[in-house]
Amino acid sequence: MSTRLLQSAAVVAAILSTAAEAAGDSSFNPEISLILDGRYGSFDNDSDYELPGFMLGGEAGRGEEGFHLGHSELVLSANVDNLFYGKMTAAIAEHDGETEVELEEAYIETLGLGHGITAKAGRFFSGLGYLNQQHPHAWDFTDAPLIYRGLFGDQLLDDGVHLSWVAPTPMFVKVGAEITRGERFPAAGASNDGVGASTFFAKVGGDLGESQAWQLGISHWRAEVEGRTSGGHHHHEDEEGGHETPTYSGDSDVTGIDFVWKWAPHGNATERNLKIQGEYFIRNEDGDVVMDDESDAPESTTYDGEQKGGYLQAVYQFMPRWRIGLRYDWLDSDNKGSDEEVLAEAGLDNEGHTPQRFTLMGDYSHSEYSRVRLQFARDESYEDKDNIITLQYIVSLGSHGAHQF
Known part of the structure; x- marks a missing residue:
């Protein structure tokens, strides 16, 4: 058994022990839940994964x-007192045969400040877009859309502070802002003395009669990037047989729009319901890319990048417990630089390819605590087209909080 696995097991044991002790104290009774996620995957080809025109990272x-x-996730949450709420999520996953435990969320949030104001501090998923704040077990498909994969490494989370305000109006109106460290992908370097990224977002929504509801959002994220590396790209091999790691430094701006519409007969979603959602993002970057080969004079190029894409999906519950869903997502990029060969080595040449993917899924939920899903994707996101079949189960042991609109 590896040292890392032993360390991971020790961390999980310590968390569970602390949770059990807390639960046994009548003055402090946190909600504890464990999300278990198991899968079977089948691919048509074994080539290295890439998204032409994008430096991949994160997950x-x-x-x-x-x-x-x-x-899988271990979640502990509770009201600290009449002013604060706290939550911690430990993500447990296996990468390259090694079990890893990551502190995914750890934040406090205010309760009852009044005037529609809420503040949050710690590590949290950003309010950017619609899907980003949802945990993977709450997604309607097994994996993230291509645009989330290409821009955020599946999801954007960071350490910092979050402030939001809900207006006292008949129509739902929410605005918010975040100031974060900017050290995690797609930012890097924690520039500006550890205040290297910021996010702004606004959402409006409402009901259309008793059977329909809608929400529209816009958001913007900005970071000063210092040394972002590409963890997901297949690193280029130099003439000496070593590997070069692409590194980006400069400005990064992401602007997005999201929309969701829901229908349920007379507002009763238990029998039938339909949800249509979509998001579109565009990222502009201006800086330099360096192929770091640990030499004194690595190759480099100026970089002026534009990357964009989105997805549109529909999920229909046609009878109690049973759902089907269809998603289409696509990407595009227009990256320029002073040395096109370096851009290509860094994975920033789109190779004349426009990535896209078609995904069909069906799932069965025996209760709100269990789900079994079968998913098929025709993945044309890189040169070697792929047919991907995934069988997944998701179960929740213990209570878990409600999901957003």
Whole structure:
């Protein structure tokens, strides 16, 4: 058994022990839940995964083939007192045969400040877009859309502060802002003395009669990037047989729009319901890309990048417990620089390819605590087209909070 696995097991044991002790104290009774995620994956080809025109990082990738564990989570949450609420999420996953435990969320949030104001501090998923704040077990498909994979490494999270305000109006109106460290992908370097990224977002929504509801959002994220590396790209091999790692430094701006519409007969979603959602993002970057080969004079190029894409999906519950869904997502990029060969080595040449993917899924939920899903994707996101089949189960042991609109 590896040292890393022993350390991971020790961390999980310590968390569970602390949770059990807390639960036994009548003055402090946190909600505890464990999300278990298991999968079987089948691919048509074994080539290295890439998204032409994008430097990949974070959790970006198509997953593993065969039987494997997915993204399991241990969640503890509770009201601290009448002013604060606290939550911690530990993500447990396996990468390259190694079990890893990551502190995914750890934040406090205010309660009852009044005037529609809420503040949050710690590590959290950004309010950017619509899907980003949802945990993977709450997604309607097994994996993230291509645009989330290409821009955020599946999801954008960071350490910092979050402030939002809900207006006292008949129509739902919410605006918010975040100031974060900017050290995690797609930012890097924690520039500006550890205040290297910021996010602004606004959402409006409402009901259309008793059977329909809608929400529209816009958001913007900006970071000063210092040394972002590409963890997901297949690193270029130099003439001496070593590997070069592409590194980006400069400005990064992402602007997005999101929309969701829901229908349920007379507002009763238990029998039938339909949800249509979509998002579109565009990223502009201006800086330099360096192929770091640990030499005194690595290759480099100026970089002026534009990357964009989105997805549109529909999920229909046609009878109690049973759903089907269809998603289409696509990407595009227009990256320029002073040395096109370096851009190509860094994975920033789109190779004349426009990535796209068609995904069909069906799932069965025996209760709100269990779900079994079968998914098929025709993946044309890189040169070697792929047919991907995924069988997944998701179960929740213990209570878990409600999901957003």
